[in-house]
Amino acid sequence: MTKGAPLLEIADLRKTYPLGRSGALGLGRRRSVSALDGVDLTIRRKEVVALVGESGSGKTTLGRIVVGLEKPTSGSVSFDGSVRYPSETRVSARELLATQMIFQNPVASLNPRQTVAEILAEPARVHGLLPQEEKGFVAELMARVGLADGLANRRPREMSGGQCQRVGIARALAVNPQLIVCDEAVAALDVSIQAQVLNLFADLQEQNNLSYLFISHDLPVVERLSHRIAIMYLGRIVETAPTKDLFQAPAHPYTQALLASVPRLDRRAVTATPIQGEIPSPISPPSGCHFHPRCPYATAQCRAERPQLRQVGAERRVACHLVDADGAPPNDQSIAQARK
Numbered sequence: 128m129t130k131g132a133p134l135l136e137i138a139d140l141r142k143t144y145p146l147g148r149s150g151a152l153g154l155g156r157r158r159s160v161s162a163l164d165g166v167d168l169t170i171r172r173k174e175v176v177a178l179v180g181e182s183g184s185g186k187t188t189l190g191r192i193v194v195g196l197e198k199p200t201s202g203s204v205s206f207d208g209s210v211r212y213p214s215e216t217r218v219s220a221r222e223l224l225a226t227q228m229i230f231q232n233p234v235a236s237l238n239p240r241q242t243v244a245e246i247l248a249e250p251a252r253v254h255g256l257l258p259q260e261e262k263g264f265v266a267e268l269m270a271r272v273g274l275a276d277g278l279a280n281r282r283p284r285e286m287s288g289g290q291c292q293r294v295g296i297a298r299a300l301a302v303n304p305q306l307i308v309c310d311e312a313v314a315a316l317d318v319s320i321q322a323q324v325l326n327l328f329a330d331l332q333e334q335n336n337l338s339y340l341f342i343s344h345d346l347p348v349v350e351r352l353s354h355r356i357a358i359m360y361l362g363r364i365v366e367t368a369p370t371k372d373l374f375q376a377p378a379h380p381y382t383q384a385l386l387a388s389v390p391r392l393d394r395r396a397v398t399a400t401p402i403q404g405e406i407p408s409p410i411s412p413p414s415g416c417h418f419h420p421r422c423p424y425a426t427a428q429c430r431a432e433r434p435q436l437r438q439v440g441a442e443r444r445v446a447c448h449l450v451d452a453d454g455a456p457p458n459d460q461s462i463a464q465a466r467k
């Protein structure tokens with residue numbers, strides 16, 4: 128699959144949510160929670176980028192900003208050569224059509240009172256894109272996602288989770304998007320249905336030259352579908368690399384820990400090493416490298432200085448003080464050197 132020029136370019140994106148004041152009477156200092164802490168990410172045309180990390184890492188916030196459901200606190204977002212943020216003018220609903228989102232809970236994301244046909248025709252009608260031949264338009268959308276014609280008059284509660292997710296995908300396709308944000312789009316489905324929906328995503332991507340930002344907490348789910356993976360931890364991207372490279376040689380200690388936590392068959396037994404500790408609260412994140420309290424290699428520099436996301440090797444970027452210029456992960460030599 129050939130990837131093209133940059134479609135979505137995100138630079139130094141931050142999102143902070145205000146909280147109440149601290150203290151028993153609420154008279155202390157104002158507090159805030161940082162969901163995104165300086166995120167840089169580019170998605171090219173026809174590229175599938177998976178955004179992976181534990182719950183609370185900021186993945187969904189990033190996806191919601193990309194489709195215009197939320198505004199960033201600072202930083203920039205450009206789409207198809209136009210600056211969306213920061214911008215003097217409000218991003219119009221029409222401009223936002225090119226980026227669509229598919230949600231985790233397929234049933235809850237659909238209007239329970241509408242039929243499938245109404246759900247699929249509505250976005251196109253609202254934006255003046257509905258052709259006169261409405262029935263044919265709906266039938267074509269349903270065929271594209273593998274839904275039988277006979278389901279057109281059903282309501283969400285009369286269908287399975289897999290069928291509802293196909294309706295969600297068809298609804299996104301109804302307005303001809305260039306980029307689809309899939310937020311844990313198969314997480315709520317049974318494993319056998321997951322595979323079918325992932326195949327559908329892959330086919331639609333090929334047929335329509337789509338780009339995806341595929342948000343997931345599950346590395347095996349994204350392995351087959353994505354061209355590139357971005358690993359996120361507590362509001363920061365800590366590693367991006369082509370999918371194959373990342374699975375073969377993870378460089379960042381957090382990526383290594385995520386991969387080691389995936390159950391695998393080893394000498395006829397299923398083994399997995401859970402990641403040590405819990406993801407810290409974003410209200411008071413650790414200093415320096417956010418991962419240092421859980422990292423077996425942490426040094427004084429890690430506790431004090433934020434590691435920048437830097438290019439290592441041809442196609443990889445990593446935010447770790449101890450990863451070398453070729454992308455080699457922390458090793459005895461680099462750790463000894465750092466601890467001198």
Ligand code: SF4
Nearest residue numbers: 416419422429447448
């Ligand atoms: Fe671990 Fe330090 Fe690298 Fe952070 S910067 S991942 S604490 S070695």
